[in-house]
Amino acid sequence: MGALAVNLIKAATLGQKAARLMATSEGRSAAESTMLDVRRIGKTMLDVASSYVRDPARLVESQIQLWNGYIGLFQTATKRFLGEETKPVVEPARSDKRFKDPEWQNNLVFDLLKQSYLIASQWLAQQVQATQGIDAHTRKKADFYVRQFANAFSPSNFLLTNPEVLRTTLATNGENLVQGMQHLLEDVERGNGKLQIQQTDMKAFRLGENIALTPGKVVYQNDLIQLLQYEPTTDKVHKRPLLIFPPWINKYYILDLTPEKSFVKWAVAQGFTVFVVSWVNPDAQLAMKSFESYMFDGVYDALDAVEKATGEKEVNAIGYCIGGTLLASSLAHMASKGDKRIKSATFFATQVDFTEAGDLQVFIDEEQISEVEQQMEAHGGVLEGSAMASTFNMLRSNELIWSYVVNNYLLGREPVPFDLLYWNADATRMPAKMHIFYLRECYLRNNLAEGRMELGGVNLDLSKVTIPVYLQSSREDHIAPYNSVYKATRLFSGPVKFIIAGSGHIAGVINPPTAQKYQYWTNDERPATPDAWLAGATETAGSWWPDWHKWIKETAGDHVPARVPGDRGLPVLENAPGSYVMVKSDE
Structure with a gap:
């Protein structure tokens, strides 16, 4: 336990260094851009919420749908605790790799966490689609934002609620967290105060040597x-x-x-x-x-x-x-x-x-394009490659952001060499x-x-x-x-x-x-x-x-x-x- 405590302190120290670096001028610039996004997201979600406030009956109905899901989960969990065979109330999509660890199915606590999360995230998405009185673009934005929030708050993304991360932390006495925070610090340093998650080993490929080889x-x-x-x-x-x-x-x-x-x-x-x-x-x-x-x-x-x-x-x-x-x-x-x-x-x-x-x-939309225009003017008349890369990563955030947060920062592993991800990171x-x-x-x-x-x-x-x-x-x-x-x-x-x-x-x-x-x-x-x-x-x-x-x-x-x-x-x-x-x- 002493080694675990020491490593937790080391990991916290490295995390604090990364946080201080993110508070530099480049980091503050990224934070200002984030605040613009927060205001835009807030306005969009307020439009959705207002639709339900104007129709209390639909609001009550949506709440009943959510509680019915949780009641069903509680009933199946109780039966399972008593030794009965049960089927899950909700299951992740076949392509969803976040819950592939056997403990997400075999362990009652982690199974409850997973299913509770899936019920809530699917319910949120359904409420956006059912919203009345908003235009198609607002609905599309709201759906995107809800998916981003849901992806970010998945229990798979946190130390205490991810069984694989917990096992690794105990098995290595927290060395995975030390290595992970070192990766985080390196990624922030490489981005000059902005987080640039490394998706592959960027030193594994050289153009004309092992990639782009056709004579x-x-x-x-x-x-x-x-x-x-x-x-x-x-x-x-x-x-x-x-x-x-x-x-x-x-x-x-x-x-x-x-x-x-x-x-x-x-x-x-x-x-x-x-x-x-x-x-x-x-x-x-x-x-x-x-x-x-x-x-x-x-x-x-x-x-x-x-x-x-x-x-x-x-x-x-x-x-x-x-x-x-x-x-x-x-x-x-x-x-x-x-x-x-x-x-x-x-x-x-x-x-x-x-x-x-x-x-x-x-x-x-005109507002966001104007913001991009201002951003480009601030960078000498060009849109930085990292901005486009971040946008495309957000479109598939589970695969291109959160899976690497878990792998690189929580499990402390190095990203594997992959030519396609090397190309993806070689932004223009x-x-x-x-x-x-x-x-x-x-x-x-x-x-x-x-x-x-x-x-x-x-x-x-x-x-x-x-x-x-x-x-x-x-x-x-x-x-x-x-x-x-x-x-x-x-x-x-x-x-x-x-x-x-x-x-x-x-x-x-x-x-x-x-x-x-x-x-x-x-x-x-x-x-x-x-x-x-x-x-x-x-x-x-x-x-x-x-x-x-x-x-x-x-x-x-x-x-x-x-x-x-x-x-x-x-x-x-x-x-x-x-x-x-x-x-x-x-x-």
């Missing part, structure tokens, strides 16, 4: 992009090159993780001359780069460079997430100018109609002018889908896009939900193929055939709703990549001798992965 060269660059051309692995390649526009909210190498997961490596092996845009990680000097700049300096300059590198005017293009939104916007701009260099377009997890956008809508900044335009034009006003967006003096009309389109979506995507992606099937005028893949925004896209994971759904019909589409769809096990390959070959052209980077009009500047992707947001 290639940088053959062009400007202020916004480096253009990578990959070395062929086949003697013959399709005549028409493949040009990929990844999202610039993260770095391009999501498409080139380890060789087993690399879409780039796989596409090269299918006989494509592959080009990938590597976006710059912008600093304050690029704060005035606009969405229009990303079109001209990104899409148009890349098309010109591919022609110089290969002699081919025509390409097939891919856009991923916001890179796909840019591609769609550029296609509308090109259609208005009679520019026919892109002969087909593939969209990975891309929204062009934002009326049913995913969970990010919670953060989209956003130029203010571009980002605010994107939020207002797309998420807030839906101007691209409605034909009101203007780029380069042109009013964008997606119906003028007549080339073949392949729309990939994912069934569990919370950022670009498949029902949102499906809306694009009505916006383009050419032949459109829509598919739904298993899993989410990342794993649904990065699913190589060799993994033999998940599934995808296809349907040649285009009914009015995505649910009707899915009801009539055919499910196929495994990766959707071969289905896309079959589709893209129709516009890929005949085979020609393989092209080597630097063998034509563009010299090699440096080896892939290039220098732009190496720039860290904290540098």
Whole structure:
């Protein structure tokens, strides 16, 4: 017990150091931002509460529902205490990993804690959904906030109510807590007073050494992009090159993780001359780069460079997430100018109609966008990468925040190396002018889908896009939900193929055939709703990549001798992965 007491004191001392550091200027700035969030949350929840106050009968009914749940729990607990076999009143979802320790089921006390928590959290969510007299956006925000509160107050997140943490603390005499508070202090130090939870071992991966390994060269660059051309692995390649526009909210190498997961490596092996845009990680000097700049300096300059590198005017293009939104916007701009260099377009997890956008809508209203604008001005005209990373982590807080609080701080363990989480933590900044335009034009006003967006003096009309389109979506995507992606099937005028893949925004896209994971759904019909589409769809096990390959070959052209980077009009500047992707947001 003496060793436990000593270690508890050591852990408390380290925790106090972390708290003092969080009180520095950077920490105070984060606290001020938190206070803005608290006021916004308070107003939203007051709107919900007011609805029930105005209707006392519904308030009483909701209270009765809650108490009925607890009465049922008390009855089953009593029977179990007396030795009877009972079924749980409520159980966590199959995907919920918080209560996987056997003690949550086997121990009556912990089982009561778990079920009490689940009854309360589910009841809260139900009350938000049943609230009357509030608009859809307020309801969505309230639902999000309630989920955040419920996730934060799970008994799994606390020392005295988590059986695994208690066992570990007793077994190690509290050394886990000492190590955990050391991790906490390191995370606060790394964030200069703001907590930056480490989700993986950031020293385990090095670009070009054990991640982003596909051989290639940088053959062009400007202020916004480096253009990578990959070395062929086949003697013959399709005549028409493949040009990929990844999202610039993260770095391009999501498409080139380890060789087993690399879409780039796989596409090269299918006989494509592959080009990938590597976006710059912008600093304050690029704060005035606009969405229009990303079109001209990104899409148009890349098309010109591919022609110089290969002699081919025509390409097939891919856009991923916001890179796909840019591609769609550029296609509308090109259609208005009679520019026919892109002969087909593939969209990975891309929204062009934002009326049913995913969970990010919670953060989209004029008040919050104005706050982001002020935040960017305070940081030299860019949105710090950590801000976007925090937002995306909150969308899946159980998996990307609280599981690491338990693992890193309470259990005192090191996070395991994981290439996808390394990429996720390798955040990028956003130029203010571009980002605010994107939020207002797309998420807030839906101007691209409605034909009101203007780029380069042109009013964008997606119906003028007549080339073949392949729309990939994912069934569990919370950022670009498949029902949102499906809306694009009505916006383009050419032949459109829509598919739904298993899993989410990342794993649904990065699913190589060799993994033999998940599934995808296809349907040649285009009914009015995505649910009707899915009801009539055919499910196929495994990766959707071969289905896309079959589709893209129709516009890929005949085979020609393989092209080597630097063998034509563009010299090699440096080896892939290039220098732009190496720039860290904290540098």
